[in-house]
Amino acid sequence: MKPADILIAILVAVIWGLAFVASRIALDEFSPELMTAMRFTIAAVPCLFIPKPKIAWSLLIAISFTLFLGQFLSQAYGIAHGVPVGLTSVVVQSQALFTIGFAAIAFGERPTPVQTLGIVVAAVGLLLICGTVGYDFSVGAFAVLMIAPICFAVGNLLLRRARGAPMFDLFAWLCLTAAVPLFALALVVNGPAPTFQSLIHMSPTGLVCLLAIGAISTSIAYWLWGRLLRDYPAAQVVPFALLVPFVGSAASSIVFGEKFGPLRLAGMLTVIGGIAVMVLARRPQPLPKTA
Numbered sequence: 001m002k003p004a005d006i007l008i009a010i011l012v013a014v015i016w017g018l019a020f021v022a023s024r025i026a027l028d029e030f031s032p033e034l035m036t037a038m039r040f041t042i043a044a045v046p047c048l049f050i051p052k053p054k055i056a057w058s059l060l061i062a063i064s065f066t067l068f069l070g071q072f073l074s075q076a077y078g079i080a081h082g083v084p085v086g087l088t089s090v091v092v093q094s095q096a097l098f099t100i101g102f103a104a105i106a107f108g109e110r111p112t113p114v115q116t117l118g119i120v121v122a123a124v125g126l127l128l129i130c131g132t133v134g135y136d137f138s139v140g141a142f143a144v145l146m147i148a149p150i151c152f153a154v155g156n157l158l159l160r161r162a163r164g165a166p167m168f169d170l171f172a173w174l175c176l177t178a179a180v181p182l183f184a185l186a187l188v189v190n191g192p193a194p195t196f197q198s199l200i201h202m203s204p205t206g207l208v209c210l211l212a213i214g215a216i217s218t219s220i221a222y223w224l225w226g227r228l229l230r231d232y233p234a235a236q237v238v239p240f241a242l243l244v245p246f247v248g249s250a251a252s253s254i255v256f257g258e259k260f261g262p263l264r265l266a267g268m269l270t271v272i273g274g275i276a277v278m279v280l281a282r283r284p285q286p287l288p289k290t291a
Helices: 003-026 030-045 059-081 085-093 095-108 115-129 138-146 147-162 167-190 190-202 204-231 234-256 262-280
Strands: none
Touching: 003 059, 003 085, 003 190, 003 204, 030 059, 030 167, 059 085, 059 138, 059 147, 059 167, 059 204, 085 095, 085 115, 085 138, 085 234, 095 115, 095 147, 095 262, 115 190, 115 234, 115 262, 138 147, 167 190, 204 234, 204 262, 234 262
């Protein structure tokens, strides 16, 4: 990779890590449904100037509802109900485990022995983290958070079917497709009056956080990441995503004073280690076709 592109990959990982902190601050003012809706509304502004990519609405909706709506709404719900930001950033990156597993089921992409080892290591880490659930946040909040990496993984696989679509255009329309039902959900869950009151009386801090996670983290960072994946093999780009949980955990520790007990810290490091093994291993091989 060119040095400039390496810096871009690091910058994207830092932006995504800091976005977890910005989300936590924004959730002091907005419900999970409304914050997520605003995130995608801001990121969908380019749709006013660019046409819809030439892919079927059914595929666009499927990708949007998994990669964006499902993933980020469950993240927001987990954080709003007490799951620490640093832990959230680690759990979300466990999507690598589910992506490889679902690819094996859907496309016959058999994991290599090294990737299988990484899956086992990451799974052990998740089990260690599960052992700490119920003390500072509820089992229900953690269960909802686990929807995020599963949706992320399904969205990754569905995104394969949209190859050829302009990356920036695609992500803008994915955001628009997610924003509409999220606003409807916010109105149903929170009521019209509280929803509009939250928007009218938002603080400057809340506005800055929404712009950061909407315009910078969702729109610009995903576009830059898509460009890198277009120009380089995934094996060169994806490992930079391992920086995200480290940035998220460090930033959360500084901003919120977040600390981790020995068991939870061991689980988080084990998950990250397993993910590192998975993404640095060779690509999985398709299963041989039978006659």
